[in-house]
Amino acid sequence: MAQTSDILVIGGGIAGLSAAAALSAQARVTVLEAEEQIGFHSSGRSATMVHYALGDRLVRALTQASRPFFEAPPEGFSTVPLGHRMPVLVHAREEEREALDALDAEISQFAQLERLDARGVHELCPLLRDDAIHGIADRNGIRLDPHGLLQGNLRLLRNNAGELHAGAKVTAVEQGGGTWKVQTEAGDSYSTPILINAAGAWADVVAQLAGVRPIGLAPRRRTIITFDAPPGTDLADLPFAKTVGDELYFAPESGRLFASPMDEVPSEPTDAQPDEYEVALAAHRMEERTIVKVERIHSRWAGLRSFTPDHHPAAGFAPDAEGFFWLAGQGGFGLQTSPIMARIAASLITGSAWPIDNVSEAELSPGRFVGQAA
Numbered sequence: 349m350a351q352t353s354d355i356l357v358i359g360g361g362i363a364g365l366s367a368a369a370a371l372s373a374q375a376r377v378t379v380l381e382a383e384e385q386i387g388f389h390s391s392g393r394s395a396t397m398v399h400y401a402l403g404d405r406l407v408r409a410l411t412q413a414s415r416p417f418f419e420a421p422p423e424g425f426s427t428v429p430l431g432h433r434m435p436v437l438v439h440a441r442e443e444e445r446e447a448l449d450a451l452d453a454e455i456s457q458f459a460q461l462e463r464l465d466a467r468g469v470h471e472l473c474p475l476l477r478d479d480a481i482h483g484i485a486d487r488n489g490i491r492l493d494p495h496g497l498l499q500g501n502l503r504l505l506r507n508n509a510g511e512l513h514a515g516a517k518v519t520a521v522e523q524g525g526g527t528w529k530v531q532t533e534a535g536d537s538y539s540t541p542i543l544i545n546a547a548g549a550w551a552d553v554v555a556q557l558a559g560v561r562p563i564g565l566a567p568r569r570r571t572i573i574t575f576d577a578p579p580g581t582d583l584a585d586l587p588f589a590k591t592v593g594d595e596l597y598f599a600p601e602s603g604r605l606f607a608s609p610m611d612e613v614p615s616e617p618t619d620a621q622p623d624e625y626e627v628a629l630a631a632h633r634m635e636e637r638t639i640v641k642v643e644r645i646h647s648r649w650a651g652l653r654s655f656t657p658d659h660h661p662a663a664g665f666a667p668d669a670e671g672f673f674w675l676a677g678q679g680g681f682g683l684q685t686s687p688i689m690a691r692i693a694a695s696l697i698t699g700s701a702w703p704i705d706n707v708s709e710a711e712l713s714p715g716r717f718v719g720q721a722a
């Protein structure tokens with residue numbers, strides 16, 4: 349006998365869980381996650397920042413609309429703070445000044461920035477080399493607790509009688525008579541009128557299983573390493589420091605430092621593993637831009653950031669399959685935009701008020717990639 353729900357979500361990452369939690373007050377929601385653990389893939393491998401130094405206007409607008417949730421989550425959502433303040437510093441060499449000016453103008457529409465000279469840059473981040481002489485600082489960056497965020501959404505879902513089925517990899521999806529029938533590898537069956545595809549890097553794979561046209565999702569691998577800071581470094585005051593170009597970011601991490609060479613290596617949807625080249629590149633760029641000597645790499649990991657063709661997320665019903673809802677393409681901003689993306693999904697599915705003024709339904713519609721129904 350198939351288990352029935354009003355809404356079935358494929359994917360127990362931040363996208364699937366936050367949408368499920370947002371919908372669970374009004375509907376019976378079940379989440380199917382292939383892995384035994386929630387957030388095992390991208391959502392558990394990120395740099396966990398909320399900042400404006402990535403993406404474009406739309407991504408910044410989604411980030412801005414999500415911030416109030418992190419600062420004041422709903423009553424009972426989380427037993428721990430969802431994050432803590434961490435300043436964000438974007439630094440530049442003389443020849444990168446124009447790029448910094450352009451970024452300053454863009455971010456200033458969303459956040460209050462301080463313009464820093466060489467002295468200000470080094471006061472905020474003493475680890476940078478002397479050639480970092482220009483900077484912009486956002487003192488209100490947030491470093492998230494991703495487990496608090498994932499668990500909070502799961503708690504909300506369960507409090508509303510929603511369910512998570514872990515170790516439930518979806519292997520077959522078919523539609524008939526207004527109902528989606530879903531089968532897992534373990535042989536369990538589910539049926540639902542509304543199927544949310546929040547399968548992260550696998551979202552196109554899931555669409556193909558369901559006979560729905562894919563949106564052209566491109567997963568890209570990104571690598572992070574951790575290592576010791578120089579003795580005597582005051583880690584508590586360090587910012588999340590990023591080059592103005594996409595070369596390097598680093599920040600304090602559990603008594604050490606982490607760094608990423610901001611790699612974007614095309615990948616199949618898979619359990620991403622760090623490659624020696626990007627690991628070495630992270631250490632090399634860290635030594636090139638800072639006074640830190642990366643003597644020993646303590647840990648390393650990689651995860652996938654999955655992009656649609658225009659690098660904006662896709663949220664909306666598929667134009668070619670009734671009841672099939674896309675929630676994919678969260679790129680490198682899926683945690684920091686998850687609260688508003690969940691509300692957008694809930695609005696499109698339940699007909700509740702559209703929750704964000706400066707982003708339109710059309711900008712997020714999956715129809716922009718797959719065209720209208722034939």
Ligand SMILES: Cc1cc2nc3c(=O)[nH]c(=O)nc-3n(C[C@H](O)[C@H](O)[C@H](O)COP(=O)(O)OP(=O)(O)OC[C@H]3O[C@@H](n4cnc5c(N)ncnc54)[C@H](O)[C@@H]3O)c2cc1C
Pocket residue numbers: 358359360361362363364380381382383386387388389390391392393394395396397398516517518519546547548549550554570571572608650651652653654676677678679680681682683684685
């Ligand atoms: C190195 C790195 C740094 C990042 N830094 C940041 C940052 O600072 N800030 C930020 O906001 N974002 C950051 N991101 C991006 C962020 O992690 C992602 O945008 C976000 O996690 C995507 O969430 P998701 O739920 O779509 O994907 P996932 O977390 O990957 O979840 C998708 C889930 O679907 C499941 N699934 C797939 N197929 C099936 C199936 N057939 N059946 C059942 N389940 C299935 C998978 O097992 C997976 O758990 C970073 C990412 C990386 C890799």
